[in-house]
Amino acid sequence: MRRPDEAATRVLSARRIAAVGYPVAGLAVFLALWWGATRLLVEPGSFLSQFAPVPAFESLAAMLQKGALNRHIYASVERITVGLLIASAVGIPLGLALGGLRWFALAATPITGFVRMISPLSWTPLAIILFGVGDPPVYFLIAIGSVWPIALSTAAGVQALDRAWIMLARSLRASRVETVRTVIWPGVRPDVLTGLRIGTTTAWIILVPAEMLGVDSGLGFFILDARDRFDYPGMVAAIILIGAIGLVIDRLTSWLLTPRRRARTSRVAEPQPVPAPLPADYRI
């Protein structure tokens, strides 16, 4: 005889198969299209065939094995780290001010709304004039692009903060600093973290074109360099790697920055709907 939950188990495993199967199938279709476009639709040995998946993955495997990309990966990761630190150092206080000070928000909104709409890469010439060539203009471009998600998310968090919590802290005789530390900051922290997540992804997207400007390391530089060496499989390999690292960064930051509740000991007993009367000698 079938157990009643057997059907449920089967549905569940069918779902699990779907959860793995569809992404795998999607990836396979994508690779097939890519392969078809670079092999079937073009003359064998033509220019476009150098962008095919097989040589790209072969090149990627070879470079990773030799460690030829390590220097570039390291340089890129270092740049987005520095850029994000700058963006946070500016964006979090800016967001706190935008969300908390009405006059500041009113004064700043036209400017922030305007500047935010400018593609970070439009700042390139200015960045080079201001900071010369090398890492500093790259830091600048990353920071100016990722500062907005951080600032705006922080500001939204401050605005969503329950004003009554501040009164609560005051009623418990908290000082201003204690109020910020125990109520305001924990209250906006989830939104700051959301802003950091979005900012990290933005930073990674800006990084690659920024590295095409007068630096001699990093994955963006490597793409241009591979093009100049006519190493098209290597160039495609770098693009794949950029996507993969971006995916890992996104997953990692979302895992790191999503607040989790402590696992707790289970309830030992039900709470009393009405507590027992206090013992006569009860003291706080």
Added chain:
Amino acid sequence: MATVPLRVVDATKRFQVGGHDQTVFEQVSLEIERERIFALLGPSGCGKSTLLRAIASLEPLSEGRVELGAEDGAHPSVGIAFQQPLLLPWLTVQENVRLGLRYAANRGAGDHESVARILAAFGIAPLADSYPDELSGGEAQRVALARTVVTQPQVVLLDEPFGPLDPLTRASLQDWLVGIQQSLRLTVVIVTHDVDEAVYLGDRVALMSAGPGRIRHVWETARGPSRTRSSAESSALREEILRAYMGVNAGAAAARAAGGLALAAQGAPRFARSALDPAPTQEGTR
């Protein structure tokens, strides 16, 4: 005669609403005796919560003042439990109760042990590691109350603490509150819109009317330390307060209707004024 640790003198509160002043309450004067329960009774919207916040110096008064412990010079600390529990959602029950003890101003008022004891005394020890969204309304209120009491204020202001509870739980929690008040020797101001609660708990009962809020009458329930839910004396007083309260309510409804606010939603005022209004006067204590 208990001394007066808390006195409200000619308190008036106005808010700026849409460019003009709106008076929430005016000329409110109250004397709250030490280690007694003071019940503040009034229809919703008459400014009870605003008055309580003013007493806790969380809201400045437009006129008048709040005097604390004027007689012996000692300055009693005031704790308030708001109408909403206002538990911080990222903290567990235990951490919420401990919140006040983390502040320098309450240093020495309690420790880890006193938190554990108060959780047990409030029947919420099994919930110590739960988060606020896992609590029922009554549990959340008790956590909020524990958080207020654990910092050892001498005066405790309670804003409709048992508002959303069923009558039975409410009655038992009232008794439990009396126990807390007596063993901790607290001065309690409890806001309520429930006449029975006010009469049962209050050593004094003040009736507030709406639009703008005014103290209509203050009754002394003149009872010993023990309370009964039914006695000839208390039911006569209850009757008297109930009648005055209904008069105030009818007045509030009429004022709302005249303001054109509640008319469409509520129809005519519920209470016939003539039969029930004892024409309360503002004469202080009886």
